[in-house]
Amino acid sequence: MHSLSSLKDAIRRHEKVLWWLHSAWALLFGILFMWLGAKNFTYLRVAVFHLAFIWVASLFLPVLLGHPRLAPAWAERLRLAINYFSKNFFQQVAFFVLPLYHKSATYPSRNTLFMALLAVSAVLSTLDTVYDDHISKKWHLIGLFLAFNIFASFNVMFPVLFQISNTAGLTLSAALSALVFASLTFRHAGFSGARRYSMSAAGALLVFAVALLGRRFVPPAPLTLASGTFGTALAKGRLEIAEAVGSFAAGSPSRLYFLSAVRAPMGLSEKINHVWYAGGRKVYESRLGSIVGGRAEGYRYWSTVQVPKRAEPVEVEVQVLTQGGQLIGRSRIE
Secondary structure, X not given: OHHHHHHHHHHXXXXXXXXXXXXXXXXXXXXXXXXXXXXXXXXXXXXXXXXXXXXXXXXXXXXXXXXXXXXXXXXXXXHHHHHHHHHHHHHHHHHHHHHHXXXXXXXXXXXXXXXXXXXXXXXXXXXXXXXXXXXXXXXXXHHHHHHHHHHHHHHHHHHHHHOOOHHHHHXXXXXXXXXXXXXXXXXXXXXXXXXXXXXXXXXXXXXXXXXXXXXXXXXXXXXXXXXXXEEOOEOOOOOOEOOEOOOOOOOOOEEEEEEEEXXXXXXXXXXXXXXXXXXXXXXEEXXXXXXXXXXXXXXXXXXXXXXXXXXXXXXXXXXXXXXXXXEEEEEEEO
């Protein structure tokens, strides 16, 4: 009994150190899920149950902890136990989707902000003391944390598992995350009567609006730009660049063609277009064209523009965008 008591005393004295060691292990475990996410999409199906557990726990745990028959000591133990599962589920989901978004992200670009938020979310889920002492104790923080991870997960899940276009999938993901945040607002914000409903609706609209307005910052996972080629002519009878170029003369007019190849999962259909810039100024935006996934080399789409005569060299850039304005990739030529 004395040795057991000594062990308990040692654990209490070094509790913070032990939690930080556990956080380091959790980070390594998260890296394993990053490798898994880069290799196999199957885990996305399991992520649904992980997120559902966190949502149900976030809704009912505060009510359970406040039950008069539950002693304070046991309530704290129960909170830490539920938090342990929630943290692990959060980190598995966040680290799994991180490489999927990374493959579709363009650096540096507006995509970088979303990737930074996703990385911060993944790391926070491994920091036990931060999650237990700060995030899990405030309903609005856990609500935003959960809403963001649900959006990030389902935004990949809809195109990969259900062949829903990125544009439609992002809207559905935004709506789902908004409903989850609204449910937590309704349950824990402390409002009553009509104010309870109005504040829940306001919270849902706010999350939904932020997700839609910020869609241009979200990489269009799992779409990737396989290649982008400039040329002065298209091959007759074939969708190929006949005369590829790495630069063009600044002193004479030039008609430039751009051929992009976009990879997408089998069965996925998406509309894309090309937006041309010369010297940082937008000069042309092509019509929308449909691409269909499943080709290893990518689905090809082209556009052309007449580059006017200039005395000075100018950089021409073409951005490949989805119908919703998400950046798939870009190519440049001097």
